[in-house]
Amino acid sequence: MAMTHHHKITLLRNRDVDDPVELTYVESPLRKAQARFSGRRVLTPQIDLGAYRWASLIDWIDVEFELSRRTQHWKINERIERLTGRKEYPEALDPDTEAGNTATRYKLRVQEPDMGLLHRIIDDIKGEYGLVAPAVVKQLEVSIDSYPETPSEEARARLHGVLVRHFFPTKKVLTDNLRWPRFTPGVRKRKGDYIVARNLEDPRQDVVDRMTPATDRPPPYESTFYVGEKDDPHVMWRIQNKTIDKQNKATGARLDLTDEEKRVRIEVTLGPEGCREVGLLRFDDLTSFRFTKLQKHFFQFMLPTFGAYVAGGAGAHSSAVKHWIEDMRRQRFLNVGVLGLQIREDAREDFRSLEMTNFLSWHKARGSRLPRKQRRGAGPYGTLVAYEELARTIERALAGLQRRVQRELGRQTYGR
Numbered sequence: 327m328a329m330t331h332h333h334k335i336t337l338l339r340n341r342d343v344d345d346p347v348e349l350t351y352v353e354s355p356l357r358k359a360q361a362r363f364s365g366r367r368v369l370t371p372q373i374d375l376g377a378y379r380w381a382s383l384i385d386w387i388d389v390e391f392e393l394s395r396r397t398q399h400w401k402i403n404e405r406i407e408r409l410t411g412r413k414e415y416p417e418a419l420d421p422d423t424e425a426g427n428t429a430t431r432y433k434l435r436v437q438e439p440d441m442g443l444l445h446r447i448i449d450d451i452k453g454e455y456g457l458v459a460p461a462v463v464k465q466l467e468v469s470i471d472s473y474p475e476t477p478s479e480e481a482r483a484r485l486h487g488v489l490v491r492h493f494f495p496t497k498k499v500l501t502d503n504l505r506w507p508r509f510t511p512g513v514r515k516r517k518g519d520y521i522v523a524r525n526l527e528d529p530r531q532d533v534v535d536r537m538t539p540a541t542d543r544p545p546p547y548e549s550t551f552y553v554g555e556k557d558d559p560h561v562m563w564r565i566q567n568k569t570i571d572k573q574n575k576a577t578g579a580r581l582d583l584t585d586e587e588k589r590v591r592i593e594v595t596l597g598p599e600g601c602r603e604v605g606l607l608r609f610d611d612l613t614s615f616r617f618t619k620l621q622k623h624f625f626q627f628m629l630p631t632f633g634a635y636v637a638g639g640a641g642a643h644s645s646a647v648k649h650w651i652e653d654m655r656r657q658r659f660l661n662v663g664v665l666g667l668q669i670r671e672d673a674r675e676d677f678r679s680l681e682m683t684n685f686l687s688w689h690k691a692r693g694s695r696l697p698r699k700q701r702r703g704a705g706p707y708g709t710l711v712a713y714e715e716l717a718r719t720i721e722r723a724l725a726g727l728q729r730r731v732q733r734e735l736g737r738q739t740y741g742r
Contacts, residue, residue, distance in 0.1 A: 330354045333369070335660055338483040338547045347480045347547075349373070349487045351660070356631055362709060366631040369659065371488045375719050378472040378485060382617070382727035385593065386437045388465035389609055390419070391448065394456030396428035405454065406434075406447055433464065441612060442734035448609060461609040467595045468620060470723045471568070477585040482567050483547045485590045489565050490551045491663030492713050493592075494628040500665075500672060504555040507665050509545040518552065519543050521662040522669045529676075536673035539654060542661035553665070559597040561624060566591050594624045613735050617728040618721055625720050628710040630659045630667055664710055671708060 331353040338347035350372040356363050402416045414436055418429035436444055448461050474481035499505040503524065510518035523541040525532040535541050545551045547567060554562030568591045571581045596604070604619055605611065632652045635645040658666045 333656070333660060335487065337487045338479070340479065347483045349484050353632070356711070358711065363631060363711070365634055366709060367634050368629050368631045368711060370629060373484055373488055375715055377475050377481070379475060380470060380472050380719055380723040382468065382470045382723040384439060384727070385467040385469050386435055387439050387444070387463060388433055388435050389444070389448070389461050390431065390433045390464050391451065391461040392458040393430045393432070393451070394458055396422070396425060396430050397455060398426065398428050399432070402432065402451060405450055409447055409450060410443060440734055441731050445735060463601050463606050463609055463611070464598050465596060466601060466606065467593060468617070468727070470592045470625070470720060471589045473586070473589045477588065482588065482590050486547050486565065486567050489590065489592060490545045491659065492627040492629065492716065493553070493563070493565060494626050494664045494668070494710065495553055495563060495624060499553050500669060502555065505553065505558070507551070507553045509549040509551045511549060521545060522666055533673050533676050536669050539658040539661050542658065542666065544661045557597070559599045560603070561597065561600040562595045563624070564593040592625065594620065612731060615731070617724045617731065621717070621720055621724055625724070627713040627716045627720070628664045629713045630664055631709045631711060632656055668708070
């Protein structure tokens with residue numbers, strides 16, 4: 327039981343590289359005192375996170391405000407352009423065609439914002455038109471980028487493989503098929519493929535698909551991995567190997583990145599409910615907002631653990647079955663990660679409900695009792711453990727973003 331085992335996953339085959347790019351996992355005894363981890367083993371990826379440079383940024387922010395008097399959107403844009411030198415295209419939310427297509431409520435989306443400059447824009451609009459109430463944050467997209475210190479496709483492939491397998495946001499996303507973990511470009515559907523197959527026409531077959539790894543579809547290295555629904559009022563996530571920027575699908579325009587600029591990116595898009603959840607309501611809240619708070623809610627990464635069962639001796643049949651089950655769980659993780667394990671656990675509950683009548687009849691005929699439901703490891707993270715090294719890395723990246731935003735807003739506040 328104290329032995330160390332190795333497992334390998336092939337991530338990428340490149341005609342320019344002699345050997346395929348692989349990710350190795352080491353399976354070793356778990357040193358945890360809690361009863362739910364007794365006798366368990368943990369899988370840890372063999373990757374040097376320190377060989378990457380990590381940085382966090384705000385991709386874009388949506389700010390909404392209501393003016394004290396009506397005006398046209400182009401007049402607001404003129405004021406913004408005078409301050410920034412670029413157009414931002416404010417969107418009128420309550421346009422009145424009979425009043426010259428004027429509006430009082432506007433949404434302003436700013437890409438990669440300088441928060442100090444955005445503060446000046448809001449102050450300028452307030453000075454000219456007045457605001458009914460303080461400007462509010464409606465949506466926000468935060469990214470964490472990771473650049474290999476020695477640029478290479480192999481380094482990005484390994485990190486992409488780690489992130490998609492250890493990302494564990496929250497169990498809430500597994501309640502809706504539109505939020506189901508998936509990747510694009512998909513092989514079977516243009517909209518993408520689920521990482522774990524579904525069969526919504528046959529509930530029993532659906533449970534089988536969710537419990538067994540036979541039909542798993544590991545996210546390819548060059549794909550974008552999604553969790554959550556687009557435009558979800560709460561949250562959506564993306565993990566991708568970013569090799570292009572400023573892509574416009576309508577015009578076909580794109581910027582190909584240099585090897586030094588290519589990176590692996592984790593994006594979290596917070597809708598109005600997600601912003602409220604973390605306490606980000608008014609724009610002025612950004613002055614004291616702790617971006618490190620996002621980690622607990624939206625940037626969780628976990629390691630899987632597995633039971634160890636010795637073959638032979640008393641209870642040999644039971645141990646062999648449990649060993650087989652853990653092998654199936656291990657393969658599920660190596661295919662599609664910790665979210666795949668959670669999908670399997672949820673499917674076990676559905677299977678229990680579907681077959682409860684048969685279970686009860688079987689035990690009644692034999693004069694036995696239905697075994698008690700296993701409660702150990704039934705908490706929000708089950709038998710998963712925190713991926714502490716990656717957690718520290720994510721925290722440092724978000725802390726850097728926090729310092730940058732507060733520096734930009736502080737410069738604006740104290741530089742008047």
